[in-house]
Amino acid sequence: MSIQTLSLRSHAPSRCYQAIIALMTLACWLTALDAMTITAMAQQEAKPQKPTPPKPLTTYMGRRIALTMSYHGIPWLNRSERIDEERPAELLEQLQLKDGMVVCDMGCGDGYHAFQMAPKVGPSGKIIAVDIQPEMLQELSRKMKQTEIHNIDTVLGELWDPKLDPESVDFAYPVQMLSAIRKSLKTDGMVALVEFRAEDPTVPIKPEHKMSKAQAKKEFKKNGFKLVREYDKLPWQHVMFFARDESHTESEEESKN
Numbered sequence: 001m002s003i004q005t006l007s008l009r010s011h012a013p014s015r016c017y018q019a020i021i022a023l024m025t026l027a028c029w030l031t032a033l034d035a036m037t038i039t040a041m042a043q044q045e046a047k048p049q050k051p052t053p054p055k056p057l058t059t060y061m062g063r064r065i066a067l068t069m070s071y072h073g074i075p076w077l078n079r080s081e082r083i084d085e086e087r088p089a090e091l092l093e094q095l096q097l098k099d100g101m102v103v104c105d106m107g108c109g110d111g112y113h114a115f116q117m118a119p120k121v122g123p124s125g126k127i128i129a130v131d132i133q134p135e136m137l138q139e140l141s142r143k144m145k146q147t148e149i150h151n152i153d154t155v156l157g158e159l160w161d162p163k164l165d166p167e168s169v170d171f172a173y174p175v176q177m178l179s180a181i182r183k184s185l186k187t188d189g190m191v192a193l194v195e196f197r198a199e200d201p202t203v204p205i206k207p208e209h210k211m212s213k214a215q216a217k218k219e220f221k222k223n224g225f226k227l228v229r230e231y232d233k234l235p236w237q238h239v240m241f242f243a244r245d246e247s248h249t250e251s252e253e254e255s256k257n
């Protein structure tokens with residue numbers, strides 16, 4: 001079984017959109033080439049074009065997408081008050097991690113949760129820590145050298161692509177590309193979404209960094225997930241567990257864009 005955890009903000013480009021961008025790029029190249037070069041190129045085997053990344057979304061299904069938190073915020077992520085505000089040990093217990101699991105910590109930052117999850121999956125399991133800021137991963141690696149923990153692999157993802165192998169993950173701790181995360185999940189894998197509660201005005205976090213349960217359910221359903229479990233006792237956050245909904249079809253996925 002695999003688990004991924006993260007706070008996912010859904011943003012998956014449709015394949016059709018990627019294909020159009022790739023063709024446009026190719027057209028610009030051709031105008032810059034002379035006929036001889038084109039003939040020579042035509043005789044060579046065609047190389048696959050690297051798709052141009054789509055423009056990041058600013059809203060998704062009615063929700064404003066927050067800007068990425070900079071690595072300059074590392075001290076805030078490691079503040080001592082976080083233990084009372086978020087009760088990470090209680091969250092860890094709810095994840096029910098087991099020896100041998102492959103857990104993706106999506107948007108891992110400098111590894112606040114990854115370092116707590118790593119001992120739970122043991123040497124036969126591993127944490128795949130994904131982030132889009134190299135500085136976050138460098139800090140995680142620096143810290144790992146000072147510990148006895150060696151089962152965290154770092155992966156530099158891209159905003160729209162977590163760079164995970166298909167069906168490789170038991171559990172994901174989530175962010176912004178639900179469709180790609182779904183593909184990375186094993187059949188019995190799960191996503192744990194941990195989000196600041198938008199419904200609760202006493203949670204002292206900016207609105208764009210919060211999410212309501214209704215919004216999370218809407219976004220996950222659209223991307224082929226079903227809600228399987230919830231935990232509501234953390235001081236500031238919802239924890240929602242989503243599994244793949246095998247009745248979901250590709251056409252539903254395409255219609256979300």
Ligand SMILES: C[S@@+](CC[C@H](N)C(=O)[O-])C[C@H]1O[C@@H](n2cnc3c(N)ncnc32)[C@H](O)[C@@H]1O
Pocket residue numbers: 068069077106107108109110111112113130131132133136157158159160162175176177
């Ligand atoms: C608020 S920080 C949380 C870090 C860590 N999970 C923690 O709880 O301490 C969010 C992290 O998500 C990363 N992030 C944002 N969008 C991402 C994406 N599409 N894929 C992977 N990481 C992403 C950011 O770079 C940032 O390090």
